Amino acid sequence: MKEIFRKLNGEIDRLTNNTFKFDERVADGWFSAVYFLKTRDIVENHLPDNEVTMQFFQKDEAVLCGTDEAIALIHTFGEHPEELDIYSLKDGDKISPYETVLTITGPYQYFGFLEGIIDGILARRTSVATNVYNVVKAARTSGRQKPIIFMGDRDDHFTQQSGDGYAAFIGGSTAQATHAMNEWWGKEGMGTMPHALIQMFQGDVVKATKAYHEQFPDDQLMALVDYNNDVITDSLKVAREFGDKLKGVRLDTSRNLVDKYFLRNQHLMGTFDPRGVNPELVFALRRALDKEGYRHVKIVVSGGFTKERIRSFEEQKVPVDMYGVGGSLLKIGIGFTGDNVFINGEHEAKEGRKFNPNPRLEYVEYHESE
Numbered sequence: 001m002k003e004i005f006r007k008l009n010g011e012i013d014r015l016t017n018n019t020f021k022f023d024e025r026v027a028d029g030w031f032s033a034v035y036f037l038k039t040r041d042i043v044e045n046h047l048p049d050n051e052v053t054m055q056f057f058q059k060d061e062a063v064l065c066g067t068d069e070a071i072a073l074i075h076t077f078g079e080h081p082e083e084l085d086i087y088s089l090k091d092g093d094k095i096s097p098y099e100t101v102l103t104i105t106g107p108y109q110y111f112g113f114l115e116g117i118i119d120g121i122l123a124r125r126t127s128v129a130t131n132v133y134n135v136v137k138a139a140r141t142s143g144r145q146k147p148i149i150f151m152g153d154r155d156d157h158f159t160q161q162s163g164d165g166y167a168a169f170i171g172g173s174t175a176q177a178t179h180a181m182n183e184w185w186g187k188e189g190m191g192t193m194p195h196a197l198i199q200m201f202q203g204d205v206v207k208a209t210k211a212y213h214e215q216f217p218d219d220q221l222m223a224l225v226d227y228n229n230d231v232i233t234d235s236l237k238v239a240r241e242f243g244d245k246l247k248g249v250r251l252d253t254s255r256n257l258v259d260k261y262f263l264r265n266q267h268l269m270g271t272f273d274p275r276g277v278n279p280e281l282v283f284a285l286r287r288a289l290d291k292e293g294y295r296h297v298k299i300v301v302s303g304g305f306t307k308e309r310i311r312s313f314e315e316q317k318v319p320v321d322m323y324g325v326g327g328s329l330l331k332i333g334i335g336f337t338g339d340n341v342f343i344n345g346e347h348e349a350k351e352g353r354k355f356n357p358n359p360r361l362e363y364v365e366y367h368e369s370e
Helices: 024-028 034-046 067-078 108-139 159-171 180-187 195-200 205-217 231-245 258-262 279-291 308-313
Strands: 002-005 053-059 087-088 102-106 148-150 219-223 245-249 299-303 322-325 335-342 363-366 367-368
Touching: 024 067, 034 108, 053 108, 053 148, 067 087, 067 102, 067 108, 102 108, 108 148, 108 159, 108 279, 108 308, 108 322, 108 335, 148 159, 159 180, 159 219, 195 205, 195 219, 205 219, 205 231, 219 231, 231 245, 231 258, 231 279, 279 299
Parallel strands: 148 322, 219 245, 245 299, 299 322
Antiparallel strands: 002 367, 053 102, 053 335, 087 102, 087 363
16 A cells, blocks of 8 residues: 655644545546646657656645645656655645745656646645635634634535545634545534425424434534524524524525515615625624523524625624635635756756745655555
């Protein structure tokens, strides 16, 4: 069994090859751009004794993620991986524009065909980790760090959940929505109830919450309260029913709807956008819960939250205790580039590119165990 070396200094230094469920067709070049495959064949026949150094970088301030996965890919599908010299930063490292994050040195035909796949791994994982980091940062604008739940299961193909969940974890999210999102470090997903459960009880939030509590009595009881578009009324109903057992309520109001609280109190409108989960609705909910003695009930919000929207809530000191964020965290805004910068010990690169040494890079030892 081939593994990435672990330093047992209290925590895993790098994820092992066993973490990743790679498609075996990578070895056949199925996922490699054809020109990389053709280049490999040419080099094997015309320049078999070459030794190149390939370096990888991107162009933003970012939180790096995907290095363990990329290295595992090389160690799994590269030819003679024990002969390759790999230097890398670590997942979670803060990186600067054009900073070298990974270098690979060895015969091109051993690993060159993996270049595009490595770029893609680093791009996606770093984008998600950076997005989550920025959201987490926004959620402490008011001075207290608010937890972030990564709820990106419905925003992309399910096969991406494990890697995206790991990247979200690297970026600082508190919890992930599915078990798959927690797979790479052995935890479980977190969640309470969807709208579908309330629908099954014909819109009766109290009955749905009671059934949930009976089925999962050890869970922190959290009620979803926007099904009837009347979050204050339904929050008070479940609070009165469950008292101290109710730990929180979640608002997920559609951004196309105006909550019935405002329809009953139209004199409040006119100076703000009353649609969806808005600050005034959360303030009103907090006041209503506190007035009846339910100060212990936390308020969780979800539904189209971005770093900008969270920062705005925090700057206004909206009494949110936790944010659920999904689609905005999966935007791929960071791209990586791999460049050959040395050939047989001599600098050789495309015009405008050069070797960019980075003293922060660490040597990654190849380790093969049974």
